[in-house]
Amino acid sequence: MRHAETIITNARITTGDPSQPRAEAVAIAGGRILATGTAEAVAILSGPGTRVHDLHGRGLVPGLVDSHTHGLWGAVRDLFEIFLGFAASHADLLDGIAGQAGQAAPGEWITAAPWKAHLRAELGARPRERLDQVAPDRPVAVKDVTMHALWVNSEALRRAGITAETPDPDGGEIERDESGEPTGILTETAMALVLPHLAPSPGQLAQAVRHMVARFNGWGLTGFKEPMAFEPDLAAYAAAYDAGDLHLHMGAHLARQSPFGGDMTPMSDMTRWRETYGRPGLNTAYAKLFLDGVAPSHTAAFTEAYPGTDPARHDPEAMLLLKPDALAAEVMALDAAGFTVKMHAVGDRAIQAGLDAIEAARRTNGDSGLRHEIAHCPFPRMQDLPRFAALGAVAEVSPKLWFPGPVTEGQRAVLGADRVERCHPIGDLLKAGAEVIYGSDWPAASADANPWTGLAGMISRRDPGGRFPGTLGADQAIPLDTALGLMTTGGARAMGREGDFGQIRAGQSADMVMIGGDLSAMTPEDIGATEPQATLFRGQVVYGAL
Structure with missing residues (x-):
């Protein structure tokens, strides 16, 4: 014995x-x-x-397992950026930037968050000028709550080479004033013109991994999936694993296509990254695609028009970052190459398109056994719920928007109260037989990666901290044992490790x-x-x- x-x-x-x-x-x-x-x-x-x-x-x-959290991104924010919390006003944010501008070295970029896209009118006709007033000589980039839009000043535009003549990239917008000059607001793929200037150094990434591991373990997390990894991120994670410092079971979705990274990552690079940085406890056989944007910037692809907009001009197909044929080809190719695909999809049209692409892959490739994921999945159509089980697809409910919080006001302003009430139908997904996993999406639209508030919110659909009254989709509350399973055995299964961890079992x-x-x-x-x-x-x- x-x-x-x-x-x-x-x-x-x-x-x-x-x-x-x-x-x-x-x-x-x-x-x-x-x-x-x-x-x-x-x-x-x-x-x-x-x-x-x-x-x-x-x-x-x-x-516990978080199946969608940007570990390095959040840790870099904690260590090296200005973050005042989601309750901070734009005035608070400007004060914080002004204070940092007085301390920053000449030419040093200042990165801050979050501004609120649904309160865009507060920033005036040319938001860059608000930042110019507090930091005239420093390039400044401010990330919005969802991380899908940037607010930058004139010096940042100059450093990035963005002028009135710069064309909008596919899938993004350089907001312009009446004279055609950039206002300082960049959405979706337009952010890629600035983001390379904000990239942390290898030393900062190494420090960020250590910070992330300590925070995650302190919250009770012993596993997570990085939903959007580029090569520097993978190198930092692999180095931490090799040093024995990555006290987490981990999977990493390699960024095949992203609003944050510009061009498509070549498949040859995807294969090289998988082979170079994969480890026994660091599964790199995952890929990431973006199908649409986010609701606050009106870039999430909904079949129904946004409140206050002209329904006759509403075109959800134009909001798809990958058109249906191209998306189907991508998922088929990634499935054939052995990559499990996570697809960012917020609007119901994007979720439908993701399921259609998985169906095309099953039809062409047969059942590969790979359970592709629809990430976030907040607003699926009722008729699409049974398709998850039928296709062996996974509904990842993320971020923590299934109970009232600091971003709920913005959701309601953009989508209307009735639609927000239908956000994250976790109960209905489970009743339809869907496999469901949990993700915080920290730091995007989530103040932290604390899994306990997410767990409490799933079983009550109310703010467990009591700061924000009421409920969201109260009929979608699920029992504790079910909710815990999404965050334990469900997370292990999504990492291909079912039976290896997730239970206290021999x-x-x-x-x-x-x-x-x-x-x-x-x-x-x-x-x-x-x-x-x-x-x-x-x-x-x-x-x-x-």
Whole structure:
């Protein structure tokens, strides 16, 4: 009989294992779970050198998985950019930029966030001039809440070479005033004209990975998928893995096409990236496509016109960043090459187009076994819900917009209250047999990657912090065990690691989170306020202490 290296006992364990949903003790050896059960049954695995931790009734849950979070992007924001929170006004933002402008080195770029696209009128006819007033000699780029638009000053336009003669790139817009001069607002692919100037250095990326891992482990995350990786990001993640610093199961979607990266990444580069940076715990056999934009900038492809716009001029096909034939060809090619595709799709027309492309790939390639994902998936048509199960497609519900928050006002202003009420029909997706996974989309439209508020919001459809009243789609609330499964076993399956982690079950990786009490006995508000006391990854404490 193999003896346990560690036994955790007298705990209230939520295992995530339907065959044994509750336990009070767990034995660990070699980074794996040996057994779970009663304290007495597990105690027999004790031997010389076994460490026994009595939790005195505290809770233990499987390590959580975020299937869509821009880890490096968020960490870079934390460390190197001005971020005042989603409740900050534009005046607050300008004050923060003014303060940084007085400290920045000559010529140094200032990056800040977030401005609010639904309050665009506050910035005046030429928003660049507002930034010129507080930072006349420094290039400034301000990201909007969704990260799909930039507000820049005149010096930034000059550095990027953007003039009245610069054409709008396909899928993007350089906003212009009545004389044709750029106003300082860039949306979607037009951002790629500026973003290379904001790229962090390799040293900054290395620092950002360490910061990200510490934050994620502190929240109880033991796995995540990076939804949009370019080569410098992959190099930083792989270096952290090789150094033993990446205490997370990880997958990375390689950016085949993105509003943030300009041209399509050649398939030869995609293959090289996959082979060069893939590791046993870093799966790089994923790809990313963008099908539309976001609602605040009126670039999400909805079949129904935006409120306040002329329905006769509404053209959802024009909003698709990849037209249906080109999209189908892309998904077919990526599927044949062994890449699982994650497709950014916000509007219902974009979601439909993504499902059509998966259907085309199945028809042409047969069933590859790859479960392609529709990312965000906030507004699917009711008639498209059964197609997820039929096509073996995954609905990724992301970001945390299924309960009222600081961006809800903007959603309602842009889409109307009735449509926002239909956002993220998680309950209906599950009833239709869809496979559903969870993602925070941090830092886009999400203040943090804290999974506990996301979990609480899924089971209550209200703000667990109580700052924003009311509910969103209250009829779409789902039970705790179901919601937890989206964030554990669902995340593991989306990484091709089903059965390897995601449950506190014999044979699986010993990834666990210690919390203050019994999760099943907590209110949604208690769950949302949860602060992990310890996180174990592969049996090792990577945050806190037992």
